[in-house]
Amino acid sequence: MSEPLLSVKGLKVHFPVATGKLFGEKPVVRAVDGVDFTLNKGETLGIVGESGCGKSTTGNAILGLAPVTEGAIHFDGRNVAALTGRERQALWRDLQVVFQDPVSALDPKRTIGQSIAEPLAIHGVGKADRRARVDELMELVGLRAGQRDRYPNELSGGQRQRVVIARALALEPRVVICDEAVSALDVSIQSQVLNLLLRLQRDLGLSYLFISHDLSVVRHIADRIAVMYLGTVVEEAPTDALFARPLHPYTEALLSAVPIPDPRAERAKTARPLQGDVPNPMEMPPGCPFVARCPLREAGCDVIRPAPVEVAPGHRLACHVREREITGASALDTTG
Structure with missing residues (x-):
């Protein structure tokens, strides 16, 4: 069997709590307290659990948005903690995220086209190539080219989330972390976005880490499911096996x-x-x-x-x- 694309081993993320005391051991919140899992190429791993179980913090630690207290994260066989600045920048091309709330994720003062083009500009893609890539991405996620000059408040919730997905795909990533990516949408729109994600995975060979509190949603998209409780994985199984037994x-x-x-x-x-x-x-x-x-x-x-x-x-x-x-x-x- 080939090596997993993403491997998390013994991951801990502890946050110190301010008490005002100068001496003595400082209490900590063990947001993630020893998590192991792998993600293979072209696979979707669902991470589920109640609010506060540590699933989003796990995703943030992989993205470098939360400090790792202990443990190892390997991407494509490379230790993420040991990467140099240039290597880490290359990693962000391969690893992208779709957050829960597209309203917060998009700058209200930027047009849709500007938001999708932002990661391309950061990584030095020329203006003409950016415009062509934005048009390609909008078509890919089911948006019209004529919407490129609109602002987020002129779109529906489902359309805004499609913009966020297009931006996440701009640099042709290999792994996309979907953090409650459909929980803010109506049920009918959820289904449309989930089907879009499945099509994109099939066409582009993407791997997803799909974080959600909703098991019925995860069942629709995940190959395997890891169940988290208070910072630990208590059960992990293929989706059908988990629901059957x-x-x-x-x-x-x-x-x-x-x-x-x-x-x-x-x-x-x-x-x-x-x-x-x-x-x-x-x-x-x-x-x-x-x-x-x-x-x-x-x-x-x-x-x-x-x-x-x-x-x-x-x-x-x-x-x-x-x-x-x-x-x-x-x-x-x-x-x-």
Whole structure:
């Protein structure tokens, strides 16, 4: 098997919290606390979880927009942290982002054509070539050439997001990070933009890191899904396998909240809705981060953190109880 295009290993992003104290250990928010995953060429990896689970911070760390506390990020076999200034600039051609809110992502004083051309100008593309490339990109995302001189407020939400996508594609990237890229759109427009992203992936050979809180949206576009909770990946599996047989109790709870056509379906009978509130990220237990809300918790779950274990081909799980059910043993069984 070929080497993954993007590899994240042991990624941690901790933010110190100001307390006003001069001495003593400073508390930190463990926004991302040891995340591993890979992204292959032409693949879409979905990252899902509740608000505040660290999924957007993970994307920002890969883009260099959040400081990495610990861990390694490799792109095309190269350690991103070790890149020189020129090498890092070349990396940004290969790695682009589509943010959630196109209104905030676009300068209201720039025309659509100027916004799409901005990365081309930064990377030294000549004016004539910029204009030709902008026309090409607008056609690619389903916009008319006559809209190039309009301003963002003259377009609909779906059209503005198409502009943002066109700008992200201007430098012919290999990976696009979509951070809640359709969550601000109406459902009918969401479907159109998702289908656009799928077509662009097929035609251009793109790889997507698709970050979302909406499992039904991720199911439509992702080949694999990583489920995050409080800065950690608790389950990762091929999309069909995850929906057919979720193993982690947190994944079960998320899936139970996804609307299904037939309320008599088996999943509706076995739904495990989330109980309790998300713990304080500054007061995390040393063990499983989900322990306070877990219906399966046992003695020791709050002390020993479960390591991700492959329980089926491509299916990784971080849960002591379910690991024992599947493999016959867990780390809890080796403690006194």
